[in-house]
Amino acid sequence: MGVNLRELIPPEARREVELRALSGYVLALDAYNMLYQFLTAIRQPDGTPLMDREGRVTSHLSGLFYRTINLVEEGVKPVYVFDGKPPEMKSREVEERLRRKAEAEARYRRAVEAGAVEEARKYAMMSARLTSEMVEESKELLDAMGIPWVQAPAEGEAQAAYMARKGDAWATGSQDYDSLLFGSPRLVRNLAITGRRKLPGKDQYIEIKPEIIELEVLLRKLGITREQLIVLGVLLGTDYNPGGVRGYGPKTALRLVKSLVDPMKVLASVPRGEYDPDYLRKVYEYFLNPPVNDNYNIEFRKPDRDKVKEILVERHDFNPERVERAFERLAKAYREKLRSRQSRLDMWFG
DNA sequence: CTTTCTTG
DNA sequence: CAAGAAAGA
Structure with a gap:
């Protein structure tokens, strides 16, 4: 679900781009976020997911395989970041999700x-x-494709934001806004190829392009600091305090945050009895200083045709010709866009 | 969601 | 060729 920031981000802080514009950049992608989207979206009209002959779901593998190839074909360098153990503070949200499921x-x-x-x-x-099997197999597929992935100790968005802050990635990629609270300098949303999305509940489609939200621009437009943005998120609700603080919508929350420059004063001002300011302070500090892993390496390796075929064709009944064709695109993209250290200029001039 | 087929 | 429908596993 993530932080409830959507309505607070002014249109001027969003920049729509073509996928091509991201060519040459390393993007730290929230793997869980993406796999989950594939798992929900890649289904038949009656809701049945793609399955192999043994009834094992394969929707996530199909989505991961084809989208990753599309990204690298455009010169984008994806690094998938996987969630680790969720922090204790998230347990209420995790349980609520299970209940809803x-x-x-x-x-x-x-x-x-x-x-x-x-x-x-x-x-x-x-x-x-x-499931954990789906996650493990996704990592296996990425290994076979020569695409790097990183294991986060806790929140993937925090790890991805850390990598972007350090400059190891140009941006984070997710549909959620949490990485901005974790300090990512840039967030890329809508990282799909097909720019078409169904409007919920209707039979209408709208064009969707990737969009970049730059943290500095966002903060400037809102007239606040990153610390204040975190407090804003806490007022509106995060995975660690679902629902946020009663009585605060985007407008009131922004007004309060701006009127009391000291973030601690804002958190101390919430109605006692209903909320625990000490707990909210803990949430605030988690966004400022989450557990992250420093021992990762982002290396693009030569894709392994046999391994890819073993996983997709032999194990999961993917169509061999389709996989072969897609693999060929991947191999070509690897040679032309990923191998050695290509600069962004090389990318543009071929 | 992405690819492939079908249709105007 | 583009747009919409169907298939993918």
Whole structure:
């Protein structure tokens, strides 16, 4: 879910770009966020995901494989960052998610029984769960493709933001805004190829392009500091204090944060009894100083055709011709865009 | 979601 | 060729 920042980000702080504009940049991508999106989106009209002959779900592998190839073909250098153990502070949110999934599962079964196809799809998507097997196999596929990935000790968004802050990545990539609170200098959203997205509940589609949100620009437009942005997030709600503080929407929260420059004063001003200011302070400090891993290396290796085929074709019944064709695109992109240290200029002039 | 097929 | 529908596993 992530922090409730959406409505607070002014349109002027969002910059729409073509995927090509990101050519040559390392992007630290929130793997969980992306795999989860594939798992929910890649389904038949009735909600059934893609599955191999043994009934194992493969939607996430299909999405990861084809999207990664599209990215590197455009010169983008993806590094996938995987979540570690969620912090204790997240347990309430994690439990709530589990509860919602169970609820959606029941509704899904009821919809299937009733023959309500569209409804079945909706609840199938809501009940989708990323298993540890799916995560491990995604890492295995990335290894076979020669694409680097990094294991975060805790939150992937925190690790990705750290890598971007250090300059090892140009930006973080996720649909969520948390990495901005964790201090990422740039966030890229909507990292898809197909610029088409279905409007929820309607049969309409709108064009979606990647968008860049620059932290410095965002802070300037809002007239606040990063510390104040974190407090703003806490007022509006994060995974660690879901729901935020009652009575605060985007406007009131921004006004309060700006009127009391000292972040601690804002957190101390919440109604006692209902909220624990000490806990909120802990959340604030977590965003400022999360656990991260410093021992990672971002190396793009030659893709291994046999391994890719073993995983996708032999193990999971992907179509051999399709995989072969896509692999060829990957191999070519590796030679032309990833191998050796290519500068952004090389990327533009070929 | 991405690719491939179908259609105007 | 572009847009929409269908398939992918």
